[in-house]
Amino acid sequence: MDQVEIFKALANKARLQILNWLKEPETHFPDYKASCGDNSVGVCVGHIQRKSGLTQSTVSEYLAVLQRAGLVNATRIGQWTYYQRNEIxxxxxGQLIATSL
Amino acid sequence: MDQVEIFKALANKARLQILNWLKEPETHFPDYKASCGDNSVGVCVGHIQRKSGLTQSTVSEYLAVLQRAGLVNATRIGQWTYYQRNEIxxxxxGQLIATSL
DNA sequence: TAGAAATATCGAGAAAACCCGATATATATT
DNA sequence: AATATATATCGGGTTTTCTCGATATTTCTA
Known part of the structure; x- marks a missing residue:
């Protein structure tokens, strides 16, 4: 768990946004269950991409950055990759910052 | 309080280090009270600079970055500027991350 | 098996961060 | 007033990040 890597991942408006959207998928991606294989392991890249307005490659990369930092989990099912927050x-x-920063 | 600016400030090994040192000045800067005007508003730039091994200009800039992010407070007294953590x-x-990130 | 759809990776130009040396500014001392 | 000390700012070379378009890979479907 590299602190610098985590903070780098968070040091970007779009990535913070994505992390926030993933808190309440049904709110931010109304049809996220209907349109890419009704599931419960997160939101697929396409939905996040369309909402963000960024290109597909950028969003894919940003999600990879968040994942490498350990902030989200990725699950590939068929042709989709679903991302969800790693709440733990x-x-x-949060604990670490409040106590050991 | 710009979240991105805060995370950018934290996304650097040296700055995290400095923030950590400032938690216990007497431990990390044994003579910080003796050598620059015995005071209680923090540690002066020179001490931080010598311990970090970075140049004076870099450390001055880094402290400014931390200050702009609101993570430290600066107090100028005479020829010295003292920096201390903004614990609040x-x-x-920490709260914000645990609740609203 | 050929084509379509979703995602990942690659290559690159622009912008920002890193970190330095040199210089400027502010304060203290003599 | 001149000098010394502490810090801040400036200019710039180097590295990293940002973000894109193009292409590759994986999986599904006809």
Missing amino acids: AIKAL | AIKAL
């Missing part, structure tokens, strides 16, 4: 890691980060 | 802001950040 995020909570741990 | 840091605690608030």
Whole structure:
């Protein structure tokens, strides 16, 4: 768990936005269950991409950055990759900052 | 309080180090009270600079970055500028991450 | 098996961060 | 007033990040 890597991942408006959207998928991606294989392991890249307005490659890369930092988990199912927040890691980060920063 | 600016400030090994040193000045800067005007508003730039091994200009800039992010407070007294952690802001950040990230 | 759809990776130009040396500014001392 | 000390700012070379378009890979479907 590299602190610098985590903070780098968070040091970007779009990535913070994505992380925030993933808190409430049904709110921010109304049809996220209907349109890419009704599931419960997160939101697929395409939905995030369309909402963000960034290109597909950029969003794919940003999600990879968040994942490498441990802030989200990725699950590939068929042709889709679903991303969801890693709540445990995020909570741990809050703890770490409040106590050991 | 710009989140991105805060995370950018934290996304650097040397700055994290400095923030950590400032948690316990007497431990990390044994003579910080003796050699630059015995005071209680923090540690002067020179001490931080010597311990970090970075150049004076770099450390001055880094401290400014931390200050702009609200993570430290600066107090100029005479020819010295003393820096100390802004514990309130840091605690608030921990809260924010644990709840609203 | 050929084509379509979703995602990942590659290559690159622009912008920002890193970190330095040199110089400027502010304050203290003599 | 001249000099010394502490810090801040400036200019710039180097590295990293940002973000894109193009292409590759994987999986699904006809």
